[in-house]
Amino acid sequence: MTASRVLRDEGGFSEKTRVKVLAEVERLGYLPNRLATVFAGDKKSTFIGVSIPDLGNEVFTHVLEGIDRKLVSFNHQTVLGMTQHVLAEEESWVETVLSWQPAGLILTGRAHTPRALQLLAGAGVPLVEIWDLNSSPIDMCVGLNHFDSGYDMGRFLLSKGYQRFGYVGTSHDTANAATARLHGYAKAIEDGGGRLTKQLCLNDIPGFYPGYYGTEQLLSADPSVEVVFFQNDNMAVGAVQFCEAQKISIPGDLGIAGWGELPIASVLPYRLTTVQVNHLRIGQLAAEKLLLRINGDLLEPVSDVGFTLVAGDTV
């Protein structure tokens, strides 16, 4: 007991004892078993469960980095969950991670299985849903309106005079943010009298090469497309590379728009038409809100980090 007091520096011991205890700790190479502390006090651990769809999609690596950097600085640990965009995976991960008594959770996306929702409600753990904005989150939410960002892009492209639109992404899931962007884009096109003539959902990760071969597929399926909106910048850059290889002039023959403003954009000889999003900020803000909530603070449940359309030279 006295040793416990010394190690937690909570007073009630003499200097002589302190020295003796610390010497013994040193000698034994003693490390406290934190499980016992959490277990005993019916407290929470310092684990924060963080689920993201996958690391192949670069946008999420930036989000994760923002989260972890913030968490570490407040002595919390990230327990990673890669759900592969599959809600059932998320559900089983939620169950596992809750059984470890986490201090809080960060989940990507607003869609969850009924059982996951039930588990989360039962656990009553502080929770931030990130990425997609959700006006009535389970607990808190940090993200942006993906539908609106797609809509704005659609309207912008219409204003440039395009009539025949294409889309290439990798999402199958109806419940995810990229699909919301596609829906916003489609709605804008419909509202503006254009036609979304071809949309492609590849079974792949949204990276450079899928952008390359996705463009090939799209154009061979419908050569009349005038402009294509991609799931993210890396795909759009892949598309630009395909066009250059095929001597398709941009934006003369084909317009190209990305999403997310990823690092590659900073070294291109052209300015990519895209939507700027501060991925790192989403992660940091989510972690910040979670830590404040764990600390007992009451917070605005929803934070909209917004987005900025970048006109660029590729349309």
Place this chain on the structure above:
Amino acid sequence: MTASRVLRDEGGFSEKTRVKVLAEVERLGYLPNRLATVFAGDKKSTFIGVSIPDLGNEVFTHVLEGIDRKLVSFNHQTVLGMTQHVLAEEESWVETVLSWQPAGLILTGRAHTPRALQLLAGAGVPLVEIWDLNSSPIDMCVGLNHFDSGYDMGRFLLSKGYQRFGYVGTSHDTANAATARLHGYAKAIEDGGGRLTKQLCLNDIPGFYPGYYGTEQLLSADPSVEVVFFQNDNMAVGAVQFCEAQKISIPGDLGIAGWGELPIASVLPYRLTTVQVNHLRIGQLAAEKLLLRINGDLLEPVSDVGFTLVAGDTV
């Protein structure tokens, strides 16, 4: 006790009781507290601590993905540690994560603080050091010989007739793998009678833009450089973009070599001179070995995943 038996399906209960227990579990939304199980049995948890330097460096995201995918499929959870290439950060993370009784650890790099080594030895937890090959690992090791890969690149560039060499990276740490590559490269140049006229270590992450402005800095500091070896492909691609913007012909005016074969390479109109490394495989293999060891198997301590030099068109 009977409920515990039912939930673990270890027999010694009647069908009638099983149904009753499961119904009650359902009704209460009961979730076992796994901390108690681990704590009670003096067993290990299903946590695997995974430390990587940072997520801004794309190579590590692939390694991490490989690790987590494998771990998840064997019901283990990744507890992330981002050490920012700082050994003191790794040390404090090791201490924290060990106090949570992990089933195993994966650490990036072979250099650790004395105290970290002592903690690891004391804990006796299965451990894989990844990335840099280490003939006498603490426990196990999965990686490749970075020095050799740098040496081979240097020799290859010499064979192309280059005399004045440059290097651009972002590492300050003498103990990391990128530095080992630089040393190998420098050694090859020395052995072959060339001159490493300029080497640059930027205070940044090894991404596209640092490759861009790093090349600018390098060339303005020493315009006589004939070929530059970059810390990774993303930096090399940034360099190519800089050269194109400046009308510096590749490989006519300047040779460029990358390392790691990152995804961007697949969509470029040229074949980048680089070193191919299977990042995902390193992660998967490390996780695999760790899980086998946790399972009690005795394994070959060191796994060399090797590398392949890709000649490319940029030198």
Place this chain on the structure above:
DNA sequence: AAAATTTAAGTTACCGGTAACTTTTTTGAT
């Protein structure tokens, strides 16, 4: 120097699951 007060150190019980053991109930054999 004795009593009152403060400080230091020690005891007990608990968190939740489960190993090891004991008791109760059921099943089957004679």
Place this chain on the structure above:
DNA sequence: ATCAAAAAAGTTACCGGTAACTTAAATTTT
């Protein structure tokens, strides 16, 4: 129906840290 064996259910104790409490030692006050 009686007893033995097997199956099911229940009890106890423990893991390691710490809250809450008690006891002991040191310090201060009268």
